[in-house]
Amino acid sequence: xxxxxxxxxxxxxxxxxxxxxxxxxxxxxxxxxxxxxxxxxxxxxxxxxxxxxxxxxxxxxxxxxxxxxxxxxxxxxxxxxxxxxxxxxxxxxxxxxxxxxxxxxxxxxxxxxxxxxxxxxxxxxxxxxxxxxxxxxxxxxxxxxxxxxxxxxxxxxxxxxxxxxxxxxxxxxxxxxxxxxxxxxxxxxxxxxxxxxxxxxxxxxxxxxxxxxxxxxxxxxxxxxxxxxxxxxxxxxxxxxxxxxxxxxxxxxxxxxxxxxxxxxxxxxxxxxxxxxxxxxxxxxxxxxxxxxxxxxxxxxxxxxxxxxxxxxxxxxxxxxxxxxxxxxxxxxxxxxxxxxxxxxxxxxxxxxxxxxxxxxxxxxxxxxxxxxxxxxxxxxxxxxxxxxxxxxxxxxxxxxxxxxxxxxxxxxxxxxxxxxxxxxxxxxxxxxxxxxxxxxxxxxxxxxxxxxxxxxxxxxxxxxxxxxxxxxxxxxxxxxxxxxxxxxxxxxxxxxxxxxxxxxxxxxxxxxxxxxxxxxxxxxxxxxxxxxxxxxxxxxxxxxxxxxxxxxxxxxxxxxxxxxxxxxxxxxxxxxxxxxxxxxxxxxxxxxxxxxxxxxxxxxxxxxxxxxxxxxxxxxxxxxxxxxxxxxxxxx
Amino acid sequence: xxxxxxxxxxxxxxxxxxxxxxxxxxxxxxxxxxxxxxxxxxxxxxxxxxxxxxxxxxxxxxxxxxxxxxxxxxxxxxxxxxxxxxxxxxxxxxxxxx
Numbered sequence: 001x002x003x004x005x006x007x008x009x010x011x012x013x014x015x016x017x018x019x020x021x022x023x024x025x026x027x028x029x030x031x032x033x034x035x036x037x038x039x040x041x042x043x044x045x046x047x048x049x050x051x052x053x054x055x056x057x058x059x060x061x062x063x064x065x066x067x068x069x070x071x072x073x074x075x076x077x078x079x080x081x082x083x084x085x086x087x088x089x090x091x092x093x094x095x096x097x098x099x100x101x102x103x104x105x106x107x108x109x110x111x112x113x114x115x116x117x118x119x120x121x122x123x124x125x126x127x128x129x130x131x132x133x134x135x136x137x138x139x140x141x142x143x144x145x146x147x148x149x150x151x152x153x154x155x156x157x158x159x160x161x162x163x164x165x166x167x168x169x170x171x172x173x174x175x176x177x178x179x180x181x182x183x184x185x186x187x188x189x190x191x192x193x194x195x196x197x198x199x200x201x202x203x204x205x206x207x208x209x210x211x212x213x214x215x216x217x218x219x220x221x222x223x224x225x226x227x228x229x230x231x232x233x234x235x236x237x238x239x240x241x242x243x244x245x246x247x248x249x250x251x252x253x254x255x256x257x258x259x260x261x262x263x264x265x266x267x268x269x270x271x272x273x274x275x276x277x278x279x280x281x282x283x284x285x286x287x288x289x290x291x292x293x294x295x296x297x298x299x300x301x302x303x304x305x306x307x308x309x310x311x312x313x314x315x316x317x318x319x320x321x322x323x324x325x326x327x328x329x330x331x332x333x334x335x336x337x338x339x340x341x342x343x344x345x346x347x348x349x350x351x352x353x354x355x356x357x358x359x360x361x362x363x364x365x366x367x368x369x370x371x372x373x374x375x376x377x378x379x380x381x382x383x384x385x386x387x388x389x390x391x392x393x394x395x396x397x398x399x400x401x402x403x404x405x406x407x408x409x410x411x412x413x414x415x416x417x418x419x420x421x422x423x424x425x426x427x428x429x430x431x432x433x434x435x436x437x438x439x440x441x442x443x444x445x446x447x448x449x450x451x452x453x454x455x456x457x458x459x460x461x462x463x464x465x466x467x468x469x470x471x472x473x474x475x476x477x478x479x480x481x482x483x484x485x486x487x488x489x490x491x492x493x494x495x496x497x498x499x500x501x502x503x504x505x506x507x508x509x510x511x512x513x514x515x516x517x518x519x520x521x522x523x524x525x526x527x528x529x530x531x532x533x534x535x536x537x538x539x540x541x542x543x544x545x546x547x548x549x550x551x552x553x554x555x556x557x558x559x560x561x562x563x564x565x566x567x568x569x570x571x572x573x574x575x576x577x578x579x580x581x582x583x584x585x586x587x588x589x590x591x592x593x594x595x596x597x598x599x600x601x602x603x604x605x606x607x608x609x610x611x612x613x614x615x616x617x618x619x620x621x622x623x624x625x626x627x628x629x630x631x632x633x634x635x636x637x
Numbered sequence: 638x639x640x641x642x643x644x645x646x647x648x649x650x651x652x653x654x655x656x657x658x659x660x661x662x663x664x665x666x667x668x669x670x671x672x673x674x675x676x677x678x679x680x681x682x683x684x685x686x687x688x689x690x691x692x693x694x695x696x697x698x699x700x701x702x703x704x705x706x707x708x709x710x711x712x713x714x715x716x717x718x719x720x721x722x723x724x725x726x727x728x729x730x731x732x733x734x735x
Contacts, residue, residue, distance in 0.1 A: 610733060610734060611731070611734060612731030612732065612733045612734025613727065613728060613731055614666075614727050614730065615657060615658045615659070615660075615661075615666070615727060618654075618657045618658055619658055622654055622658070
C-alpha cells in the first residue's frame with residue numbers, strides 16, 4: 001500500500017535551486033563587486049533548513065500510518081521509457097529513507113551554519129556554498145530516489161561535489177590531485193554499481209525497476225545472477241564508502257575544507273554505500289554468502305584503518321581513518337544481516353563524527369591552519385567549548401556507555417556474535433579497543449599536557465558562536481542519540497530497529513541474555529583497556545616519538561599508496577603511452593590516412609573536368625539535363 | 638497543329654543552347670539564354686491554348702518578369718567584367734580551372 005504525496009520532490013529541489021542561484025550570483029558578481037558574505041550564508045542555509053522541516057513533515061506523516069503502509073511516493077515525471085525499461089523520476093519515502101532524510105538534512109543544516117563562520121574571508125565564499133547546496137540536493141536525491149537509477153543520479157552527483165570540494169583550495173597541486181584520486185577511485189566503484197544495476201535489470205527489471213517492484217519480484221532471480229548483483233553492487237559501495245581495496249581516496253580527501261570533511265567525508269556521502277546495501281536488503285538477505293563477503297571486507301577494513309589511525313599525526317587524517325574504520329563496522333553490521341544495526345550506526349556516527357570533525361575544524365581555525373597534533377597541546381582551557389564537545393564525540397566514537405556510539409557499535413558486534421560470525425566479533429572487539437586508544441591519543445595530545453608550540457598556543461582563541469553552537473547541538477545528539485535504539489537489556493525496545501523494520505528484510509535471532517551481556521562486557525573492557533593505554537602513553541604530555549619498525553610502516557600506511565602506484569597507476573600510464581606512441585600512429589591512424597589518400601587521388605582524377613570555360617560547364621549541364629530527361633521519359637512510359 | 642509550335646520551340650531552344658556553347662562574346666551568350674527562355678515561353682503558350690486554360694499565360698508572364706530581372710543583374714555583371722579585363726571574351730574568365 002503506497003500513498004502519493006506531492007511535496008516529496010521539493011525536498012531535494014530546494015537545495016538544488018539554492019545551488020543554482022548562489023552559483024549564478026557568485027559567477028556574475030565575484031569579479032567586480034562581491035556580495036556580502038552574510039547574504040550568501042543566509043541564502044545557503046534557507047534550502048537545507050526548509051528541507052529539514054519538510055523531512056519532519058514526512059516523518060510525522062509516515063508515523064501516522066500503520067507500519068506496513070509506511071510508503072510515500074511521488075512520481076514527478078517519466079524520465080525515459082525504452083522497450084521494457086521504464087524509469088520514473090520518482091521519490092520514495094519509507095522508514096529507511098525518512099531516517100536518512102532526517103539526519104542528512106539536520107546535520108547538513110548545522111554544517112551549513114558552521115561553514116558560514118569557518119569559511120569567512122575566503123574569496124570563493126559563494127562558490128563554496130553553491131557546491132555545498134548542490135551536494136545536499138544530490139544526497140537527498142540519492143536517499144529519496146524510488147529506484148536504483150534515480151539513486152545513481154544522486155550517487156554521481158555526490159561524487160561530483162566530493163571532487164569539487166576536495167580540490168576546493170585549487171591553488172595547491174596536492175589538493176587537486178587528491179580530488180582527482182577520489183574521483184577516479186570512485187569511478188572504479190561506480191562501474192561495479194552500473195554493472196550490478198544492469199544485471200539486476202536483465203534478471204527482473206522488466207516488470208518495474210523501482211525498489212518496491214524489485215522487492216516483489218526478487219524471488220525469480222536465478223541464484224548465480226543474484227549473488228553477482230550483490231557483489232557488483234558491493235564494489236560500488238566499496239568505492240563510495242571507502243572499503244578495502246578502494247579506501248585510499250578518503251584519507252587524501254581531507255585536503256578539502258573541514259566542514260566538507262565533516263559533511264561529505266564523515267556524516268553523509270560515505271555512508272551511501274551502507275545505505276545502498278540496506279536498501280537492497282531484500283536481495284542481500286537471500287544470499288548469506290554475499291553478506292559474509294561484505295561483513296569480512298568491512299571488518300578487515302575496520303582493522304586496517306584502525307592500525308593506520310593509531311600512528312597518524314595529522315588531526316584530520318586520524319579522523320579520516322577512524323571514519324574508514326567505522327564504515328567498516330557498518331558494513332560488518334549489514335553484512336551479517338543486521339541491517340538496522342548498521343543503519344543505526346550510520347545515524348549515530350553521523351552525529352559524533354561530524355562533531356569531531358567540526359571540533360577539529362575549530363582547533364585548526366584557532367591555531368591558524370595547524371593540523372599536526374604534535375604541535376598542539378594544552379588547549380583545554382583555551383578552547384573550553386570545543387574541548388568539552390569534542391570529548392563527548394570522543395567518548396561516543398570509542399564506544400563508552402552511555403554515549404551513542406556504544407549502543408550502535410555494540411548492536412553490530414552483538415549481531416555478529418549472535419549470527420555465529422565469531423571471527424568478525426573478535427576483530428570487532430579488538431578494533432573497539434584500538435578506536436578508544438587512537439581517539440584519546442588525539443584528545444590527550446591536542447587538549448591536555450603542556451603546549452608544544454608556545455606561539456600558536458598564545459594566539460589561540462575560541463571560534464565565534466556560529467561555529468560553537470552547532471558543536472553543542474551535535475554534542476547533545478552524540479550523547480543522547482543512542483537512547484533512541486535502547487536494547488531490551490537496558491529496558492528499551494529497539495525503537496529505531498522497529499521503525500526501520502518495514503523497509504528491511506531482517507530477522508532478529510533469539511539468543512540468550514548471557515551472550516548479549518558477554519558482548520557488552522567485552523566492548524566495555526576493550527574501551528577501558530584502550531583508553532588506559534592512551535592515558536599512560538599520552539596523558540601527561542609526551543614528545544613526538546621517532547617511528548621505527550612496525551610504527552614506521554603503519555605511519556606510511558603499509559605503503560599501500562606506493563604499491564597501488566607501482567601495480568596499477570604506472571603500468572596503466574605505460575600502457576597509455578604505448579598506445580599513443582605505437583598503436584595509434586601505426587594501427588588505428590592508418591585507416592584514416594588511407595581514406596585521406598583516396599580522397600586526394602579522386603580529387604586529382606576529377607580535376608580534369610574543371611576546364612574553367614563557362615561554355616564547357618554549360619555543356620555539362622545540357623548533357624546532365626538530357627540524360628535526366630531521357631531517364632524520366634523511360635521510367636514514365 | 639500543336640506539334641508545329643512545339644517543333645519551333647525545340648528549334649529555338651536548341652539554337653539557344655548552341656549559342657551558349659559556341660559563342661565567346663558575353664553578350665551573345667546572354668542573348669542565347671534569352672532565346673532559350675522564350676522558346677520555353679512559346680511552349681507554355683502553345684499548351685495553354687491547347688488546354689484552354691490560363692495557367693500557361695501566367696507562367697509565361699512570370700518567365701518574362703524573371704528574364705527582365707535577370708537582364709538587369711546580368712548587365713551589371715557584364716559591366717563589372719568589362720571593367721576588370723576590358724574585354725568580353727568568355728575564354729579569358731577561367732578562374733575556376735582546376
